[in-house]
Amino acid sequence: MYLPPLYTYPLVSSLLLPATFLLTYTISVYLGHTELDWPYISDTATRPPESCIFSQLVNIGALFVAITFYIRYKQVSEYCNSYQLPRQLRNLNYASLWVGWGGALGLSILANFQVGVEKVKYFQISNQTSQETEVWWVHNVGLYLCFGLGMIWIWSCIITSFGLH
Numbered sequence: 033m034y035l036p037p038l039y040t041y042p043l044v045s046s047l048l049l050p051a052t053f054l055l056t057y058t059i060s061v062y063l064g065h066t067e068l069d070w071p072y073i074s075d076t077a078t079r080p081p082e083s084c085i086f087s088q089l090v091n092i093g094a095l096f097v098a099i100t101f102y103i104r105y106k107q108v109s110e111y112c113n114s115y116q117l118p119r120q121l122r123n124l125n126y127a128s129l130w131v132g133w134g135g136a137l138g139l140s141i142l143a144n145f146q147v148g149v150e151k152v153k154y155f156q157i158s159n160q161t162s163q164e165t166e167v168w169w170v171h172n173v174g175l176y177l178c179f180g181l182g183m184i185w186i187w188s189c190i191i192t193s194f195g196l197h
Contacts, residue, residue: 091143132185138179142175
């Protein structure tokens with residue numbers, strides 16, 4: 033079974049996610065679902081077909097990010113075993129794996145529960161009002177998981193890297 037070199041996983045995730053944002057922005061502008069100015073990423077992916085493309089590609093990107101976290105975990109684990117490093121460093125490395133996977137899960141949740149503002153016309157009132165199109169609190173849970181745990185993962189990698197030298 034052929035496995036690609038390990039550097040391809042972070043490379044694919046770092047290229048796929050920005051390409052996803054640009055692709056869904058281009059599609060939503062082309063179809064007239066958003067203006068030409070730079071909106072929030074969530075606003076460009078609130079209607080089909082761009083919402084479906086956005087969700088699928090970000091889910092694939094989240095999988096590649098989770099694989100990247102596992103690769104980092106195994107590299108540090110092998111280094112710790114080879115050089116007989118302290119147990120605290122191994123525990124921090126193991127905890128950072130789970131924190132990173134939680135951040136990748138948050139990215140997937142963030143992508144699948146888009147929040148945007150759509151104009152809705154009510155029957156009782158003749159003017160148009162704005163209404164949230166999706167469950168905003170689920171989107172925010174994914175947001176805090178992704179960016180909060182992502183920041184904790186980055187700091188744990190910094191501490192781990194400092195401990196390796």
